[in-house]
Amino acid sequence: MNWIDIGHIDDIPERGARLVKTHAGCVAVFRTASDEVFAASDRCPHKGGPLSEGIVHGNKVTCPLHNWVFSLETGEAQGADEGVIATYPIRVDGGRLFLDITELAARSAA
Template sequence: MSDWIDIAAVSDIPVRGARVVKSRAGCVAIFRTASNTVHALDNVCPHKAGPLAEGIVHGTAVTCPLHNWVISLETGMVQGPDEGQVTTYPARVVDGRILLDATRLRAGRAA
């Protein structure tokens, strides 16, 4: 059974923006898309460890600020000719609050 942690209000993250949540496992980037969906990924690009939360959010992807790798917010997969994957974490919105699955966060390998 999942154990959900209340992270913040959706309104605390700008549209097409991100915030970083620090945990014992490391840093997780929480993204909000233009359509108000919320996604959670490790905050590290698989290429050169770029801070994904500082990247540009477009559609359901984020572009790493260091070398322009495009990462799917839904799957964590690198899009385009490059290869790699970022760990994703279940996130949901309940009553305007962002919740992260603590069970998966503890089991993950956040950077």
């Protein structure tokens, strides 16, 4: 594990997201109404919509371009749509957000 401090949970609006730029592409960091935090690829597999700009409801996000809905827990598209977004380990410690960049770093190396 390679945890990097990327900011404070309060930097993300409730039921919203912020972006983290990485060598492996943009990662969206989501905060739900119950203050759970998830990290996933910002790119919708459908037409590349920015998921960090989607509406966050429950533990799901809706892509702003064509309303694909993804589970933030599994990364899987919901309903009739088929697709999956990469999800990344993230934890909250004393309000600080730590993103595990092991996989992200591995990807950039590949």
